[in-house]
Amino acid sequence: PRTYRVTFLPYKAAMWDSLESIWREFAASDECETSVVPIPYFEANRKTNQWDTCYEGNKYPDYVPVVNFQDYLLGQKRPDLVFVHNPFDQFNNVTTVHPAYYSAELKKSCGKLVYVPYYVNPGFISDDYNELPLLYRSDYIIVQSEKAKEIVNQIAQIQVEWMKELYKNEDFKQAKFKVVIAHMPPSADLNIWHGQKDVLKKFVPILNEL
Secondary structure, three states: OOOEEEEEOOOOHHHOHHHHHHHHHHHOOOOEEEEEOOOOEEEEEOOOOEEEEEOOOOOOOOOOOEOOHHHOOHHHHOOOEEEEOOOOOOOOOOEEEOHHHOHHHHHOOOOEEEEOOOOOOOOOOOHHHOOOHHHHHOOEEEOOOHHHHHHHHHHHHHHHHHHHHHHOOHHHHOOOOEEEOOOOOOOOOOOOOOOOOHHHHHHHHHHHHO
């Protein structure tokens, strides 16, 4: 049987909770080779007008087997699924991940790119987020409700068509968008939001497309 390679690319350790319950289900599956690879990022230093380099690979819980990003070359590993929680790429003046991990670069080295928003919203998407790269470049977005799913789908279709017309490049010509509802905000009781193995079961359709 095939083993699926599933990779998580968090950047800030404090935001790991948005990915942890999904990671737990994949990590527990014999069908998946799961890796947590914290990636470097930069924070704007207003005093020096420079970017400060940050890496928090040593700040994750002891039970999370962290892989150093220097030892995990995406172009060689070519994971089937990549999970990220930073939607901004270069469009954030305060914090940005290393350019090697911008969504356009990730798409070159993975089967499917999955965006898991860190924030919790009441069922709508802020206008500030409507044009972020991950809204039109990811293959899947994890949302918290059917209402959010409907709104994100509408935004994504509009953005995809607009970007295709504007840039006329292959990345946008081939853009496609799907939404899967599989994750709710984590809590102390991991089963409060989903039953045992529920997350993995909801991702079976994704895996079957690989």
